[in-house]
Amino acid sequence: MAQGIWISPFDFRPIDRGPGTLFEEIATRDRSPDFFSLAMSLPDPDPVLRKLGKDIKVYKELLSDSRVGPCVESRKAAVIALEWDVARGNAPAAVTKFVRQCLARLKVGDIIREILNAPLFGMQPLEVVWRRDGTATMPDRVVGKPVDWFVFAPEDNSLRLRTKTNLVQGEALPEKKILLPRYNATYENPYGERVLSRCFWPVTFKKGGLKFWLRFIEKFGSPWIIGKHSPNASKTDVDELAEKLERAIQDAVFVIPEDSSAEIIEAAGKSGSSALYRDLKESCDTDIAICILGQNLSTNVKSGSLAAAEVQERVRGEIKDGDKKIVVQTMGSLIDWICELNYGPVERPIFELYEEEDVDQKLATRDKTLSDTGQVKFTKRYFAKAYGLEEEDFEVVAGTPVPGGEATPTEFSQAPGATASPTGDPMDALAAVLTPEQLQGIAGKLLAPVLDLVESAASVEDIAERLHGVYPDMDDSTFEDLLMRAIFVASVWGRLSAQAEGKEAGV
Secondary structure, three states: OOOEEEEEOOEEEEOOOOOOOOOOOOOOHHHOOOOOOOOOOEOOOOHHHHHHOOOOHHHHHHOOOOOHHHHHHHHHHHHHOOEEEEEOOOOOHHHHHHHHHHHHOOOHHHHHHHHOOHHHHOEOOEEEEEEEEOOEEEEEEEEEOOHHHEEEOOOOOOEEEOOOOOOOOOEEOOOOOEEOOEOOOOOOOOOOOOHHHHHHHHHHHHHHHHHHHHHHHHHHOOOEEEEEOOOOOOHHHHHHHHHHHHHHHHHOOOOOOOOOEEEEEOOOOOHHHHHHHHHHHHHHHHHHHHHHHOOOOOOOOOOOOHHHHHHHHHHHHHHHHHHHHHHHHHHHHHHHHHHHHHOOOOOOOEEEEEOOOOOOHHHHHHHHHHHHOOOOOOOHHHHHHHHOOOHHHOOOOOOOOOOOOOOOHHHHHOOOOOOOOOOOOHHHHHHHHOOHHHHHHHHHHHHHHHHHHHHHOOOHHHHHHHHHHHOOOOOHHHHHHHHHHHHHHHHHHHHHHHHHHHHHOOO
16 A cells, blocks of 8 residues: 555645655665676676686685695684584474484594584585485585585575576576575675685785895805806807806816906805895784784794783683584574474574583592592582583492491481481481491491591690601501591590580480
8 A cells, every 4th residue: 555645635745755664675786886686696796806807716726835835724624623512402302312423434534524614715605415314304414515516696695506508697596495604604605604715815916025045045055166268268268167057057167277266255145135034934924824813923932921922812712702603503503403403393402513622630539539538429410510411320329338337327227227417417317327436336446546646646746756657558548437437436426425424414
């Protein structure tokens, strides 16, 4: 229905609101004065390629450079070294299990390496080849394809495949077929930014400098041998002298007529000129490393402040996090496709990349020592927090015997005839089971050597020095464990004594 206003019952004036509304896109390429298209594909706006009139294959050649190649591998290795997993999140357990099975059959490491080409070339299309397994649809292969095989449609920035029959416009692609990780892609430049584009001129200048440097070394790196002949020498004599001088460069021995002479002239003062070529090469290598890694210290270690090193390492860490997000988003799209094809609208599990942390040995030793005493029982929440575990990945087993055959307080509290402690304290439960005579026998055997040492020692320092004499074959961890057990027994003994005194007093 046309929009307008009624001036009178018989006079309707339509209102022209101009092109588009709030719900329509009006800034499009077909209306832009800067874009002209003859039903062709969207041109690549890369400034280097446009200036050279070449395609992206130019950037592939850069990977053979002695600085570009190692920097690229270093950048990829920072992400490839991470561990990957599929976190359940809010997804059903069956869906998470199925997704893990699908990814386990793929070469996820190779897929991640392909995805990491996106920052280098702006984008990296990956074709997903599906297969049927009974009633399930699963990805059989995920293969990276050449970037120059694909273009974008100017109408909606949709990806299209260039073929022999449609080389310019390309053909439309089916859904859930091509994964497309991109690096800093925009509406204006759907091809993405290319890190290798920033490296092109440094590599070009370096190659040109090396070419002239080699000529310079060839010209001035070796001394010149100058031969002098008499003015009346014939051409044959001149050629013969030149031949002898040429052989002298290799053999350093030559014979000339008496009226001829030869001298060696060094290229003095040329070392400074040679340094210019070296500085050019180092400057280009530095620029390449900064373009790819965001810093230069890891590839060209020189003296510098610790603060500068920390800043550059932080910058490289930020680049790694950005690359990691590209991988997570791409693999997340693959997981979405798997779920849509097999389960429809359902909560998706999450693809994760993480660093495998080393277990804190000091913390683990402390927890084991406390656990072995039988006094401490750690919860699942503590293990998940202290060791970075997921609570559903493990179970805490109650009533584990203490090494050495002694029963834990939990076992004592569950013994026949035992009464539960109203306080829930394992030492109270143990005191309710053991008789004073039993506890006296345990404490006497355990603490007798220590009590004798305490009685004969002159000071606390003397006790510390003589402890290893009482237990010469006991290492520090064993002694620490024994001491903790002794403290535990002494604590229970004190409570038993207090209970016995209370009964005698009629309390």
